Every structure is written in C-alpha cells, then in structure tokens.
Amino acid sequence: MTIFEYHDATKHHYHRSARSLGYMDWTNQPEPFRHYEGRSPISLPLLEDDPDGGYPDLYLRNKNPEKPFGLKNVAGFLELSLGLSAWKGVPGSRWSLRINPSSGNLHPSEAHLILPSIKGLDSGVYHYNSFLHTIEPRAILSPDLWDKIMRHFHTPGFLIGISSIFWRESWKYGERAFRYCNHDAGHALACLSFSANLFGWKVIYLNALSDDDIRTVLGFDKAQWPHMEEEHPDFLCYVFQFSQMPASRNLSEAILKDFAELDFFGTPNTLSPDHFNWEMIDLAGRRTKKPKTESFELSLKNTPPFFTETIPDLTASRIIRQRRSATGFDPNGFITQEQFIAMLDKTLPRMNIAPFDVELSPACVHLLLFVHNVEGLKKGLYFFFRNEEDQDIIRSLTQVDFLWQTVREGFPLYFLQAGNFRKVAARVSCYQEIAGDSIFSLGMIAKFRDPIESHPYNYRNLFWETGMIGQVLYLEAESHGLRGTGIGCFFDDAVHDILGLSDNRFQSLYHFTVGKHIEDRRIKTLPPYYHIERKRQN
Numbered sequence: 001m002t003i004f005e006y007h008d009a010t011k012h013h014y015h016r017s018a019r020s021l022g023y024m025d026w027t028n029q030p031e032p033f034r035h036y037e038g039r040s041p042i043s044l045p046l047l048e049d050d051p052d053g054g055y056p057d058l059y060l061r062n063k064n065p066e067k068p069f070g071l072k073n074v075a076g077f078l079e080l081s082l083g084l085s086a087w088k089g090v091p092g093s094r095w096s097l098r099i100n101p102s103s104g105n106l107h108p109s110e111a112h113l114i115l116p117s118i119k120g121l122d123s124g125v126y127h128y129n130s131f132l133h134t135i136e137p138r139a140i141l142s143p144d145l146w147d148k149i150m151r152h153f154h155t156p157g158f159l160i161g162i163s164s165i166f167w168r169e170s171w172k173y174g175e176r177a178f179r180y181c182n183h184d185a186g187h188a189l190a191c192l193s194f195s196a197n198l199f200g201w202k203v204i205y206l207n208a209l210s211d212d213d214i215r216t217v218l219g220f221d222k223a224q225w226p227h228m229e230e231e232h233p234d235f236l237c238y239v240f241q242f243s244q245m246p247a248s249r250n251l252s253e254a255i256l257k258d259f260a261e262l263d264f265f266g267t268p269n270t271l272s273p274d275h276f277n278w279e280m281i282d283l284a285g286r287r288t289k290k291p292k293t294e295s296f297e298l299s300l301k302n303t304p305p306f307f308t309e310t311i312p313d314l315t316a317s318r319i320i321r322q323r324r325s326a327t328g329f330d331p332n333g334f335i336t337q338e339q340f341i342a343m344l345d346k347t348l349p350r351m352n353i354a355p356f357d358v359e360l361s362p363a364c365v366h367l368l369l370f371v372h373n374v375e376g377l378k379k380g381l382y383f384f385f386r387n388e389e390d391q392d393i394i395r396s397l398t399q400v401d402f403l404w405q406t407v408r409e410g411f412p413l414y415f416l417q418a419g420n421f422r423k424v425a426a427r428v429s430c431y432q433e434i435a436g437d438s439i440f441s442l443g444m445i446a447k448f449r450d451p452i453e454s455h456p457y458n459y460r461n462l463f464w465e466t467g468m469i470g471q472v473l474y475l476e477a478e479s480h481g482l483r484g485t486g487i488g489c490f491f492d493d494a495v496h497d498i499l500g501l502s503d504n505r506f507q508s509l510y511h512f513t514v515g516k517h518i519e520d521r522r523i524k525t526l527p528p529y530y531h532i533e534r535k536r537q538n
C-alpha cells in the first residue's frame, strides 16, 4: 500500500464512509492521559499571573520580554500550550478540554522535553503530564551531554518533541485516524509556537532529524509499550530566546550516540484493555517514516502584515485560554470585509511571525472559502493563495468559468463564483450544520501529489500545516468575539468536484468554520486545574 492508496481508502464519500467500527466501543475507550509509572513526577507551578502580552503580540514578536529558562517559565509555557483549559460537565459526565484542540477530544499528541539542569531539577528527558501539570523523569543527562547540546546550538534553550498514539484516534475513527493524529500534531506545534512567544522565546522545527533519531532521543526504542499503544515520533523542536537564533536544525551524530546510550526509565500506562488493530494505520505510519534529510533554513517573506482592523484589548493568554470549538452557530453572525481580510492574512507565513516561523516547510496549503456573511463581500466561493507559485497551476486545474476577481489590490484573495453556499458547505462537511450556519467555512487545499511523490513523509507535514492554519483560525475567531471549529469529517471528492479538480495534484485535507456561536447552557464549566489546586493546598 502506498500513502496515496491510504489517502484514497480513507476518503469519506456520500454513500460510503472510511472504514471504522461504526459504533462506540465504550469498554475499550482509551484513557485520555498518558503517564510514565516508576519515578516520582515533578509538580510544575501553575501561573500566578499570565504573561501580559496583548493579542497582537502573539504574532509580532517585538514586545514580549525574553524570560530565563527557569522551571516557572517552562511550566507556564506548557500550561499555555498543552495544558488543560477547562473541565466541562453535565449530570453524570465530566470531561476535560485542553489549550490544544483535538479531533473528537481524544488527544493523541504527547509531549516530551529535554531540559537543562534547573534549580534542583536534573538535566534530563521528561514527559509532560497535562492532567496533573507535572513532568515525569525518563532519563538523566550528564552535564557533559548537556554541554554538547549547548555547544551544538550555540544558544541556550531546551528541546520539546511531540508524538502520537494512533490508537487514541483509531478507537473511534478507524482508518481515517492517521490523518487526525497529524492534524492534531499541527495544532500542537502552533500552540507551542504561540505560547513560546509570550515568554520571549521561539520554537524552531529540527528538520534534518529522522523519525528514528527522535525515537532514540526520546527513548522510544527502549520503552515497554503496552500493546498497540506505542507513541510515534512526530517532530522535535528547539526552544530558544527569540533574539539568539540557534546554529543548527539538526543534532550531531555524537549527541545522538550519547542519547542512544542513556538509561531510560518509567513504564507507559496502559490506555485500553483491548484494541481493534487497524493495520492500515500502522502501514500509513511506516510509509511516511521520515529519514535523515539535509538541514534547511526557510527564507520566509518579510512583507508587512495587513493587520489593519482593530481588535478588542484582550491579552494573548486570555484568548489562548478561552479558545473552544463551537457546536452551533447563529446564521445571522457577520464580520466586516476588513476583519475577514485580517483573519486570512494571519494564516500567511512571514518572517518572525508566529506560528509559521517554526519553519516547518514551504507553504503548500491554500483555502477554498465558502463566504456566507461578510459585510461588503458578495456571498459565494473564494480562493485564498498562501503561496504565489501555485496560482497558475490551480487556475488551470479548476472550473473554467470561475471569475478569479481580485478582492483587494495586493491581497491573494479571489472571488470565484456568487451564490448561497450554506447548504453545499454543510453537505460536503458530512452534513454538519456548523459549516453552513457560520460566517464562513473553508476547505484547505494542499499541493499533494508532487511533494509526496518525492518524499512520502511530506504527507504528514501537509496535515501538520493544515493543523497550524486551523490553530490560527481558532484564535482569530476568538479575538473577534466569534468561535471556530476544525472539521475533519468531510466528503473529500465532493469538495474536489466543487473546484473542478480531477486528479490528486491538489487535495482538500481539512475543513474549518468560523461564526457567531450559540452557547449550550446545559453544560457546566469548572476551572482547568481545580482538581490539583485543591490537592496541592491540602
């Protein structure tokens, strides 16, 4: 099976969904939190005061003071990227939400850190437990190894890696779950980049490493994984103070060798009593395994942002904390053209602007927009290019009668076709009303065949890129008093038919919707860490 075959087999069609159990196997529902048993975890302090950067400081890096890499700040960085955001409950049921969203709230992404020695804390490899806001020691690094890492990067900082537990998603979504794990990893990457920004730090993707290198560094090859609950490496990043760019996007062979010789401890907990083995997911993982590659630096554009609209005077951390997925929209919601353009503009990669300056890969994903209610814009279909070089090919591959009218001089948004697309948008998003009742919804159209044919691991990168765009849109929606929702369930080829795409040079990989949300007042909310604050106080 090639990764193209995986992709085709996991498309939803109007009359046939991608293979899954088709019912909820509640007895085997995976535990939402992983922990490593064996060594005493280290409790992280919760933020007493959030960083005071305003919402624009989330993108523009110049105002956030550079903080030292103390435990308090590392803890704050984790709390505002991958920590809990709230508990929700109805009589008889309670569930937690996190700063990072996840398909079905199943959270396949896990985080591991490689930290320097910080006041009483050994330099080592740690797993982040977001439920208890603790880090669990998994290996101790010698001062010599940490020195080597510092000399390698030429600037102080620490490493953070994200991995995926496929079973968490495949339990519910079957074979399509590999896609969702990668969306979630992309959301997590954007969360790390935004949160780092608030501490005056920056996150950079170490693009030369192979998946096996990451497995070595995180000790995955030595872990005693419970059956089918292995963590698969996604990426490793370096976190550093913004003004001091590291000298490398790689780890030297000498450093990798030292990690290979470390003793790792801690046993990963078992998540489910039994599993359904979706073999296609493991195959997809194997087909997209990343080898070592040449290290590269992306030269992102330095064009000034179009951020002209006024946004409420809210702190960045407040927006990060209040982010939620909408479950219903008031179809009367609207925004101005100015707001719409500012929102799209934030999804463009630019030098020194989060989150795309993590330098994952050149932009490959564009937006097909269903505009339902934007003041000053005709209702209808629009296309937003996130890179210039795909413009001609996309125009040549799509419907001949599209208008391609410029909306605003110098801004890569084009009007294609007038019409009320509310029903169409909902229908292609698996009949989900949130895609039709919103202000706008969209499909993320990725350059697909060529990047994957040359490097199959790009399949995962493309999904990460879509997750990052989704995270920007989530925060943008909140900052405008609106709400967004990522949409992983859509009828792939039905979207391609709207555009007129007839082959796999471009594919729709993820949907998103933004609107005026309707709160479900039956659901009660509790603070994110009320359960441990009480325990720590006693």
Ligand SMILES: Cc1cc2nc3c(=O)[nH]c(=O)nc-3n(C[C@H](O)[C@H](O)[C@H](O)COP(=O)(O)O)c2cc1C
Pocket: 097, 098, 100, 101, 102, 103, 104, 105, 180, 183, 184, 187, 323, 324, 325, 326, 327, 432, 434, 485, 486, 487, 488, 489
């Ligand atoms: C990749 C991805 C796909 C999602 N797909 C859908 C979807 O198809 N329909 C939906 O209503 N919500 C969808 N969601 C929203 C999740 O259900 C939501 O993130 C999760 O329940 C956690 O809630 P929160 O976002 O409010 O923290 C998706 C989220 C992500 C990240």
